[in-house]
Amino acid sequence: MEGFILSEYLDYPDERIALKPRETEYTPSDEGSESCDAKDGKERISRNLDENRERLVELMGYEESFDVLFREMTYGENRAAFLHLNAFTNDEILTEIITRLTYLGNDGYGAEGALKPESMQVFLERYIPLVSVTPETNMLKVVDAVLAGNTAFLMDGEDTALLLDVKVFPQRSPDEPSTEKVVRGSKDGFIETLVTNVALIRRRIRDPKLRMEIMSVSERTKTDVCMGYIKDIANPVLVEMIRDRIQDLQVDGVPLADKQLEEGIVGKGWNPFPLVRYTERPDVAASHLLEGHVVVLVDTSPSVMIIPTTFFDHVQHAEEHRQTPFVGTYLRWVRFLGIFVSLFILPLWFLFTLRPELLPEGLGYIGPDEKGQLPLLLQFIFAEVGVDLMRMAAVHTPTPIATAMGLVAAVLIGDIAVHTGLFINEVILYMAIAALGMFATPSYELGLANRMVRLVLLIAVALFEVPGFVVGTALIMLLLITQRTYGVPYFWPFIPFNGPGLMTTLFRRPFLSNKTRPSITKPLQYQKMPRQ
Incomplete structure (x- = not known):
């Protein structure tokens, strides 16, 4: 997207916001400088399990926080450990994995019990009965993954950990939102769990072009933020701009979730009028996605942000449709x-x-x-x-x-x-x-x-x-x-005046006669229905 200017694309010359090119992560080669090697040495997982356990005392408060568990086991002649948070772990699944590994023979081991070079790969491919397993060699990333609810499997003599997705979060059922009730229609609403909210949207839009990008925001809370859009409908410049603002947000934490994130990426200051529409209804979020909007979901929040929005977006209700x-x-x-x-x-x-x-x-x-x-x-x-x-x-x-x-x-x-x-x-x-x-x-x-x-x-x-x-x-x-x-x-379609948009705002048009998307989002596909 380098070289695009949002104001020129949207024909609003008074607000010129240039997009910077996205930066890619640089991975130092084996022939890198000594400083890179030293930093890489601090971040890499040690082959000594005891050293890894001692590092966890400093990195995540092991032995100080009661909920940080380091469950050590012995398979064959080799020591292994499961690192996880007690509150975020599905005990039944993890117990099943441990039980399966206890039946492990000498496959993957040498005659004297020493690990073969490909032993961790053998664990990954053959012995861990789990759908989502990811190898990781960076200790800091392992800690972040564990704090997010994953379980890390480490083994003595190996510098690679396996991240097991066996997390489970305390959550409530998707009940009807109290602020957006309807007489007719679905009664499910967003909850505080990000994965469940994404599933509620996916259930309504089974389009392979629907994208759900996950990002981590802030230094301490490391809050998961998901940006959703339909790739062949949403304006790519708008998508890039929202992505960059989320990734460039440098804050200590966002414990209040979506509201603090909104102030960080929209920056309305003391303006009392809302510049972002919140909704707790999956059908409302899905409708805006089909119109070319971008939705932002924040973990621990039951509300979804819809961007961009106008004044008249805030005065419409699902009951009308x-x-x-x-x-x-x-x-x-x-x-x-x-x-x-x-x-x-x-x-x-x-x-x-x-x-x-x-x-x-x-x-x-x-x-x-x-x-x-x-x-x-x-x-x-x-x-x-x-x-x-x-x-x-x-x-x-x-x-x-x-x-x-x-x-x-x-x-x-x-x-x-x-x-x-x-x-x-x-x-x-x-x-x-x-x-x-x-x-x-x-x-x-x-x-x-x-x-x-x-x-x-x-x-x-x-x-x-x-x-x-x-x-x-x-x-x-x-x-x-x-x-x-x-x-x-903000006051579209009155200023600047747009006739079709004004008619759609004043009248709830029949479904089959509403064949175009709002021009304000500049969608890639303006036609909503095939021409007959």
Whole structure:
């Protein structure tokens, strides 16, 4: 990909990001320098099993960490050992391998019990009944593999270890995501195990062109990150760019998984709007892969990142595609209306309260009949904070108690606040409507961002009234219009305007009439279906 520029490929000249050529790992030859030989000597596995055991004390805390096991055995006249972590090992499979090796005769051994040069190869090909076995001569890579859950088989007199894939991780079943439920459709969702999440996508896309590239991120956590794309659909420049950003990320660790990785490879700073779409549904991830997007899966996270994304990707839901086109379009418009109302109903009502002369004829009833003891702006702020407190309390409270707590908070606190004169009825009413619109937003991150926008508009109206509302709205729109994610305009298809994309955004089109992929991803295959 050397020489390609993403902005030129995507026709957005204001964001020029040149791709650097990928670096290949250099393997020193036998005639290398002394420094290379010394480094290689420190990293290579020793032929002495006792030396390897002593090195493991320093490399991974053997004898200090109770879960690091070094199980020594004797086969024939030669000592061997299994190095593994107790919590990540499938005991039944490993016991079966050990049992099989105990029946080993003198095959692969000399007359005096000495190992033949090809003995480890004999173990690899004949005596270890396992599908995934990999030879490795680098001790540091062996340690990394063991920390990732593999088991290393070492033998005295051999400088090669066999990495046995007998790992098992604690995991839950693929239950339906709590934030993306549908009435019709599949009920399985991503979990915290990377291999299971990849299998859920593979189950839906049985395309040999589907690629799942694995990478390790950070120095200490060494988190497994998988980048998925369809090779003959996804933009190769986009794929290369995301790959390079993941590989170039130099951090100490990413214990919070996908969120920290997102900030590392997207770098949106203090921008409240989400530039990456998260999904916990395998069918949603598969649909975006078929449209030319790239998905990023992070081990220990039940969410998958979809790149690139636009503002309108965050307001679509799988339920729309589980109904007829007419009903799906209706549901989409209701959701659009709810999001619009959640953004502007409170600032507009507040503005009309401050400037009642702006109200058209017939709407003179809008506005409070009496004022509360607190200023309207404080009432709005306290109501916003109160809704957030109830939401956080519901998240951290067991479900049966949370239901009762929500009823108490909604009825008693709201009713008492009105009767005591602290709040007025209209504030509670419009705050409830705005909260419904926020909760109807499919993207949780976008819902929180819209709440911040609403607070900014309320403060702007309180300070500057009409100019504050106009300028505040214009600045927010300018932020959305100028924002880009991997060269893709965030407010597409409105700006830049794209007619077919706009129709697809506003209407849930019938499946057979949707024959093209979104042009914003610049897919290699624009046609979705064969021409008839």
